[in-house]
Amino acid sequence: ITAEMLQSGEWKQANFKKYNFDALGIPPTGGHLHPLMKVREELRQIFFEMGFEEMPTNKYVESSFWNFDALFQPQQHPARDAHDTFFLKDPAISTQFPTEYLERVKEVHTNGGYGSIGYGYNWKIEEAQKLLLRTHTTAVSSFMLYNLARKKEFKPVKYFSIDRVFRNETVDATHLAEFNQVEGVIADKGLTLGDLIGFMETFFGKMGVKNLRFKPAYNPYTEPSMEIFSYHQGLGKWVEIGNSGMFRPEMLEPMGLDPEIRVIAWGLSLERPTMIKYGIDNIRELLGHKVNL
Ligand SMILES: COC[C@@H]1[C@H](c2ccc(C#Cc3ccccc3)cc2)[C@@H]2CN(C(=O)Nc3ccc(OC4CC4)cc3)C[C@@H](O)[C@@H](O)CN12
Numbered sequence: 001i002t003a004e005m006l007q008s009g010e011w012k013q014a015n016f017k018k019y020n021f022d023a024l025g026i027p028p029t030g031g032h033l034h035p036l037m038k039v040r041e042e043l044r045q046i047f048f049e050m051g052f053e054e055m056p057t058n059k060y061v062e063s064s065f066w067n068f069d070a071l072f073q074p075q076q077h078p079a080r081d082a083h084d085t086f087f088l089k090d091p092a093i094s095t096q097f098p099t100e101y102l103e104r105v106k107e108v109h110t111n112g113g114y115g116s117i118g119y120g121y122n123w124k125i126e127e128a129q130k131l132l133l134r135t136h137t138t139a140v141s142s143f144m145l146y147n148l149a150r151k152k153e154f155k156p157v158k159y160f161s162i163d164r165v166f167r168n169e170t171v172d173a174t175h176l177a178e179f180n181q182v183e184g185v186i187a188d189k190g191l192t193l194g195d196l197i198g199f200m201e202t203f204f205g206k207m208g209v210k211n212l213r214f215k216p217a218y219n220p221y222t223e224p225s226m227e228i229f230s231y232h233q234g235l236g237k238w239v240e241i242g243n244s245g246m247f248r249p250e251m252l253e254p255m256g257l258d259p260e261i262r263v264i265a266w267g268l269s270l271e272r273p274t275m276i277k278y279g280i281d282n283i284r285e286l287l288g289h290k291v292n293l
Contacts, residue, residue, distance in 0.1 A: 180270035
């Protein structure tokens with residue numbers, strides 16, 4: 001039957017075969033996991049088989065206190081500016097913080113302590129109270145380490161998280177205002193930078209990423225810090241695959257952790273490995289259907 005037949009009325013003379021109501025429909029294509037979720041599952045399995053416990057990251061809104069101050073990130077640091085961070089309007093602040101711990105954080109920023117000279121600026125609680133969309137999952141790591149310090153007996157821990165973080169970035173082909181951060185944290189007595197390097201070899205080795213190179217870097221909350229690189233055969237170039245370091249005493253000791261306890265940590269994104277693995281060159285393809293305008 002055609003549109004012409006309908007228009008001309010010719011369809012009335014035509015004879016059609018009986019409609020076969022038993023005909024099977026076209027089988028619908030099955031659903032499929034989103035590439036990011038596939039890579040997230042792979043990474044979760046790697047962490048689980050290495051004895052890591054998943055951190056509770058189901059809270060996108062954080063206070064500046066846990067996202068920055070607890071990490072010894074100074075209040076005038078550019079990353080804390082509204083052009084890099086999404087601050088909330090309503091509610092704008094939180095006022096629930098552990099009082100003694102907050103005082104020790106204020107002290108270490110202002111006057112130092114634990115062998116540090118601090119930053120020597122006038123730390124303001126109003127700055128720490130500001131609510132924001134977490135800029136890194138390290139905000140959750142700091143909360144977990146604070147809780148670890150309050151346990152009666154210290155035992156070594158291995159925590160990980162894979163979840164969304166938000167940065168007020170200019171959006172382009174490889175950057176969005178949010179991404180999924182992957183973070184690993186290991187706390188134990190006597191850990192060294194060598195342990196961190198060795199662990200990176202094993203962890204990334206399980207992702208099929210070999211012969212790593214480490215480059216000195218800076219993070220406000222880790223000293224020393226290292227960017228991690230690997231030579232990617234496919235792309236024929238060195239690819240930055242993550243960042244890492246040892247959390248500073250100015251972050252750990254105000255929490256009440258014993259000075260012998262060392263915490264090594266590292267992070268990467270979910271988007272980068274997924275884009276490389278699935279040959280996606282525009283990050284927008286990862287987020288919903290491409291709108292062909
Ligand atoms: C605003 O950008 C941040 C994001 C994201 C990132 C960077 C740092 C951390 C961190 C951390 C950290 C450090 C110390 C202590 C605790 C956490 C987390 C995510 C990736 C981190 N990066 C990144 O994922 N690169 C990457 C990772 C895996 C990979 O696998 C492929 C199969 C071979 C390929 C590439 C490095 C770069 O892509 C970088 O340009 C972009 N980075």
